[in-house]
Amino acid sequence: MEPENRTRGLPAVAEGRERRQGxxxxxxxxxxxxxxxxxxxxxxxxxxxxxxxxxxxxxxxVRQRAVAxxxxxxxxPLRQKLERWIEEAAGPSQxxxxxxxxxxxxxxxxxxxxxxxxxxxxxxxNSIRDAAYASLRDAFTSCLFRGNNPDPWSGPECKLNHDxxxxxxxxxxxxxxxxxxxxxxxxxxxxxxxxxxxxxxxVREAGDDMRVRLLEHDFExxxxxxxxxAIEVLGRAQYFVLVLDESPADRAAVPExxxxxxxxxxxxxxxxxxxxxxxxxxxxxxxxxxASAQLTxxxxxxxxxxxxxxxxxxxxxxVGVRRALGDPESP
Numbered sequence: 338m339e340p341e342n343r344t345r346g347l348p349a350v351a352e353g354r355e356r357r358q359g360x361x362x363x364x365x366x367x368x369x370x371x372x373x374x375x376x377x378x379x380x381x382x383x384x385x386x387x388x389x390x391x392x393x394x395x396x397x398x399v400r401q402r403a404v405a406x407x408x409x410x411x412x413x414p415l416r417q418k419l420e421r422w423i424e425e426a427a428g429p430s431q432x433x434x435x436x437x438x439x440x441x442x443x444x445x446x447x448x449x450x451x452x453x454x455x456x457x458x459x460x461x462x463n464s465i466r467d468a469a470y471a472s473l474r475d476a477f478t479s480c481l482f483r484g485n486n487p488d489p490w491s492g493p494e495c496k497l498n499h500d501x502x503x504x505x506x507x508x509x510x511x512x513x514x515x516x517x518x519x520x521x522x523x524x525x526x527x528x529x530x531x532x533x534x535x536x537x538x539x540v541r542e543a544g545d546d547m548r549v550r551l552l553e554h555d556f557e558x559x560x561x562x563x564x565x566x567a568i569e570v571l572g573r574a575q576y577f578v579l580v581l582d583e584s585p586a587d588r589a590a591v592p593e594x595x596x597x598x599x600x601x602x603x604x605x606x607x608x609x610x611x612x613x614x615x616x617x618x619x620x621x622x623x624x625x626x627x628a629s630a631q632l633t634x635x636x637x638x639x640x641x642x643x644x645x646x647x648x649x650x651x652x653x654x655x656v657g658v659r660r661a662l663g664d665p666e667s668p
Contacts, residue, residue: 349578350530356365356535358524364384366429366574369653374380376403379467381641382454386546387664389546390495390543390544390545390546390549392554393546393549393550394540394541394543394549397540397549397552397553397556398537398540398541399423399573401531401532401536401537401540401556404427404531404532404560404564405532407530408531408532408564411523411528411568411571412528412529412532412567412571413532413594415525415571415615415652416525416526416529418521418615418618419450420451420462420465420466420578420603422459422577422579422611422613422620423452423459423465423579424459424461424462424465425609426459426579426581426609426623427459427460429503430609430625432621432623433623433624433625434620434622434624435621435622435624435661436619436620436621436622437660437661438621439612439621439622440662440663442576442612442614442621444479444575444576444578444612444621445482445483446482446483446518447574447575447576447577448518448519448520448574448575448576448637449479449482449518449519449520449574449575449576450519450520450521450522450525450570450574450576450577450578450615451474451519451520451521451522451577451578451579451580451582452472452521452522452523452577452578452579453472453473453477453579453580453581453582453598454468454469454472454580454581454582454598455468455474455581455582455584455597455598455601456581456583456584456609457480457552464533465527466530466533469523469526469579469597470523471523471596472521472522472523472526473509473521474509474517474519474521475602475647475651476491476578476640476647476648476649476651476652476655477647477651477652477655478655479652479655480521480523480651480652480655480656481655481658482519483516484520486517486518487514487515487517488514489508489510489512489514489627490510490512491514492505492508492512492513492514493512494511494512494513494514495507495511495512495513496511497558497562498558498563498566499558499562500513500560502515506524506566507613508521509521513522516566516569516570518568519576520573520574522577523572524563524566525567525570525571527562527563527566527567528549528563528566528567528570529564529565529567530559531555531556531559531560537547539552540552574615575611575614575615575616576613576614576615577611577612577613577615577619578610578611578612579609579610579611579612579613580603580608580609580610580611581608581610582598582601582606582652583606583608583609584601584606585601585604585605585606585607588599590604591603591604592604592643594643598630599647601644602628602646602647602650602651603646603647603650604650605625605627605628605629605650606628606629606650607623607625607626607627607628607630607653608625608626609623609624609659610622610623610624610625610626610654611624613622622658622661622662624658624661626653626654626657626658626661627653627654627655627657628650628651628653628654629648629650630649630652630653632646632649
C-alpha cells in the first residue's frame with residue numbers, strides 16, 4: 338500500500354497556509370491589473386494635457402499674430418532702426434561730429450527718446466533689449482533737456498501701467514505720471530516685446546498650462562497698458578539720444594555700489610553721446626566726453642556720497658555735450 342499523504346502540523350494551520358498562498362496569487366494579479374489601468378490612465382491624461390497645452394499655445398499665437406499684423410509695420414521698423422544705430426555706435430570710437438543743423442535742432446525741448454546703457458551691453462539686439470528694460474532717466478537728462486516735466490515721485494505708487502489712469506504710465510520710480518521728456522526707450526521696448534521672435538519662442542516652448550496662462554496674462558497686460566504708451570512715444574518722438582558709458586582704464590577703481598551701471602557712474606569714465614534725427618534718419622551729434630565732476634563740500638555718509646557722485650558725473654556728460662554744441666550758458 339502506498340503511504341498516505343499526511344499533513345504536517347495541525348489541519349487548521351495547513352488550511353490557513355493554503356488560503357494565504359491563494360491570497361498572494363490573487364493580490365499579485367490584482368496589483369498587475371491596477372498597474373496596467375494606471376499606466377493606461379497616465380498615457381490618456383498625458384495626451385489630453387498635451388493636446389490642451391498645444392491648443393492653448395496655438396490660441397495665444399493666433400492672438401499674437403493678429404496684433405503683430407496690425408502693429409508690426411508701425412513698430413518694428415523703428416525698433417530695428419534704433420537697434421542698428423546702437424550697435425553701430427558701440428563699434429570702434431570715431432572722431433566727434435557736430436552736424437551744422439545740430440546746434441539748431443531742438444532735441445533738448447522737442448519730444449525725444451533716450452537710452453543710456455553700458456557700451457559693452459550694446460553688442461547685439463538681445464543685450465540691448467535687456468539693458469533697455471533696466472534703463473533709467475538720470476541727471477544727464479535733467480542737465481541737458483529743458484521742459485516742464487512732472488515730479489517723478491508725485492503720483493500714486495504703482496507696479497504696472499494698468500495701475501495708473503489713462504494717459505499715465507508707471508515710471509521708473511514706480512509712481513504714476515504722464516510721459517516725461519525725454520521718453521525712456523524702455524517704454525517703447527516694453528510695448529513691442531510681444532512682437533519679437535524671442536517672445537514667440539517662449540510661447541512655443543512653454544512646458545505646462547500654468548506657463549501658458551502666465552504668458553497670456555503678460556500678453557493682455559502688454560496690449561492693454563504698454564502698447565498705448567509705445568504708440569504715444571512712436572507718434573511724438575522726433576529725436577533719439579543715446580549715451581554709452583565706457584569702462585575706466587582702472588576697472589579695480591569702480592566700487593560696488595549697486596548695479597554695474599550705478600557703480601560705474603560713481604567714478605570718472607569716458608562716455609559717448611549720440612543724437613539722431615529719427616524722421617530724417619540722420620546722425621546729428623557724436624561726442625566722446627568725460628563723466629567727471631569735481632565735488633566740494635562736507636563729507637556725508639558713504640551711500641549718499643556715492644549718489645551725489647553719480648548725479649554730478651552724469652551732469653558732467655551733459656555739460657560736455659552743451660559745450661560741443663556751443664551753448665554759451667554751459668560752464
